[in-house]
Amino acid sequence: MTGSIWASSAYRMALGTDRKAARVGDLLTIVLVERTIAEKAASQTGQRNAQRTIDLTGLPQTDAFERALSGGSESSFEGRGATQQSNRLSGEFTVTVTDVLANGTLRVAGDRRLWLTRGEEQVQLTGLVRPEDVGPDNRVLSTRVADAVIRYAGTGEVAAQARQGWFARFFDRITPY
Structure with a gap:
């Protein structure tokens, strides 16, 4: 009824209840407080030596003959690698309840796009x-x-400057060292 103090909508609330999100279509504000720090280091060293000698007793022993029947090899390897990454995402934005599971858990999803003079943030x-x-x-x-699943991406001039060029990426893939 128009003008009544009682709402005629399907979303009625009992006196004394709050309006917390609990149904499909309700809105929640997500406060982004993400911070990740990752570090990884690896080091490897390898060394191999081999020596072979054949002794044929009774045959004439000359320097050339001994060199022909003996040999050796040696190899060595050393490798190091390190990576470090730090990310921080803060702010807030509103998502929609897309499903309510049997146990009452809310499935939420949201998308926020911000168009700026020099690009787009999403x-x-x-x-x-x-x-x-x-x-x-x-x-x-x-x-x-x-x-x-939180995805943060940007396009435009600033994002393009932060990415390595295609020519350098090509040589990074084909170069063995």
Whole structure:
């Protein structure tokens, strides 16, 4: 009824309840607090020596004959590698509840695109949220999203400058050292 204090929508709330996201189509704000640091180092050393000598007693022994029947080989290898990476993603954006599982867990998905003068930035997130992790203001820390897939990508001049050129990438693939 128009003008009534009681809403006639299908989304009625009982007096004294909060409006936490719990249904398909509800909105949640994800607070991005991602930080990863990874380091890896590897080192390997190898060395091999071999010496062969054949002794044929009773045959005439000359220097040329002994050199022909003896031999040796030697090889050595040393390799080192190291990598270090650090990432940080902060901010917040709103996602939609796309499914409610049988146990009440919320499947969420969202996409935010920001067009800037020199390019585009995009953040996508999918994952599962437990209802008890949803705050009274419908906010959830990204560290509380299970099976989270967070994709952050950018295009434009700045992103292009941060990427190695195609010619250098080509030679990185075919060069054995």
